[in-house]
Amino acid sequence: MNVLGIEGTAWNLSISVVNENEVIVAVSDPYTPKEGGIHPREASQHHAEKMPSLLKAIFDRFPKENIDAVAFSQGPGLGPCLRVVGTAARLLSLKLKKPLIGVNHCLAHVEVGRWKTNAKNPVTLYVSGGNSQIIARRGNRYRVFGETLDIGIGNAIDKLARYFGLSHPGGPKIEKLAEDGQKYYPLPYVVKGMDFSFSGMVTAAQRLKGKARLEDIAFSFQETAFAMLTEVTERALAYLGYDEVLLVGGVGVNKRLQVMLRVMCEDRGAKLYTPPAELMGDNGAMIAYTGLLMLKHGYITPLEESFVKPNFRIEEVEIRW
Numbered sequence: 001m002n003v004l005g006i007e008g009t010a011w012n013l014s015i016s017v018v019n020e021n022e023v024i025v026a027v028s029d030p031y032t033p034k035e036g037g038i039h040p041r042e043a044s045q046h047h048a049e050k051m052p053s054l055l056k057a058i059f060d061r062f063p064k065e066n067i068d069a070v071a072f073s074q075g076p077g078l079g080p081c082l083r084v085v086g087t088a089a090r091l092l093s094l095k096l097k098k099p100l101i102g103v104n105h106c107l108a109h110v111e112v113g114r115w116k117t118n119a120k121n122p123v124t125l126y127v128s129g130g131n132s133q134i135i136a137r138r139g140n141r142y143r144v145f146g147e148t149l150d151i152g153i154g155n156a157i158d159k160l161a162r163y164f165g166l167s168h169p170g171g172p173k174i175e176k177l178a179e180d181g182q183k184y185y186p187l188p189y190v191v192k193g194m195d196f197s198f199s200g201m202v203t204a205a206q207r208l209k210g211k212a213r214l215e216d217i218a219f220s221f222q223e224t225a226f227a228m229l230t231e232v233t234e235r236a237l238a239y240l241g242y243d244e245v246l247l248v249g250g251v252g253v254n255k256r257l258q259v260m261l262r263v264m265c266e267d268r269g270a271k272l273y274t275p276p277a278e279l280m281g282d283n284g285a286m287i288a289y290t291g292l293l294m295l296k297h298g299y300i301t302p303l304e305e306s307f308v309k310p311n312f313r314i315e316e317v318e319i320r321w
């Protein structure tokens with residue numbers, strides 16, 4: 001079975017074809033804002049412009065006739081971007097006369113991670129620009145055990161980076177600067193039950209401008225934010241009695257975050273799983289693979305239910321596998 005998947009909920013327009021065993025082809029065309037953060041309308045225009053050439057690049061390398069279904073990211077994400085992706089997917093499904101499958105973007109991050117690491121029943125720490133959630137399966141649903149009360153950790157890092165004049169995305173730049181950090185400046189550590197918040201931390205870190213080295217600010221920010229995420233992940237592990245942690249989402253490539261989680265896991269006799277970097281951030285293969293799983297278990301999205309869902313939650317999807 002070969003499934004084509006289109007991802008484009010935010011910055012990355014990415015298309016891929018996968019089968020049960022591997023990613024067969026994958027192409028991406030990321031949108032990078034000229035200045036500031038991601039502008040939804042500009043990002044959607046970017047996706048609309050690049051869609052034809054990306055699809056052509058796929059079909060140059062993989063015959064259209066061999067595609068069994070068309071999967072697309074139905075949400076959550078930026079409305080204008082989701083509409084471009086949804087329209088392209090609907091057209092393609094009609095043209096190829098193959099079923100359409102609307103995929104939850106967060107579920108796709110989790111499933112591609114399980115696929116590529118062989119984690120069985122993990123507590124997943126999903127950390128990206130827009131999202132920060134601790135997810136685990138209970139019965140036939142994934143449940144969110146803890147999440148950010150305001151902005152995602154990636155957006156928090158990007159905001160901090162932007163304030164210091166670094167271009168988008170800020171994550172890799174802050175990580176690099178933090179490597180040379182020497183002094184820790186305390187920042188608000190906000191964990192409320194299983195939830196957490198980052199916006200107060202961003203403001204406090206911004207106030208250090210001119211008073212502290214940028215390397216030390218980046219270092220302090222990462223240490224504080226990642227400790228919060230590690231603490232809540234550990235609490236979910238203890239509560240559920242699971243012994244696997246899966247790290248997914250664009251922020252998951254951060255080496256410091258990986259080290260903190262690994263130390264926590266080792267202390268508890270648990271194992272940390274990290275998918276390959278190219279499958280951690282937004283990518284078409286995760287949508288294609290989750291579409292394939294869904295197709296195998298009888299999910300097809302009728303046209304009239306293929307509308308975009310900007311606030312689509314992972315709990316809404318019944319898991320049949």
Ligand code: ATP
Pocket residue numbers: 009010011076077105127128129130131152153154155157158169170171172175249250251252253254255280281282
């Ligand atoms: P979602 O829709 O799931 O919220 P997203 O649109 O934010 O996804 P991702 O690719 O999952 O996209 O994540 C992008 C985020 O990852 C950006 O905020 C970026 O700064 C951050 N990021 C990338 N590399 C690193 C890094 N090395 N350290 C920390 N953050 C990083």
Ligand code: FE2
Pocket residue numbers: 105109128249250281282
């Ligand atoms: Fe994502």
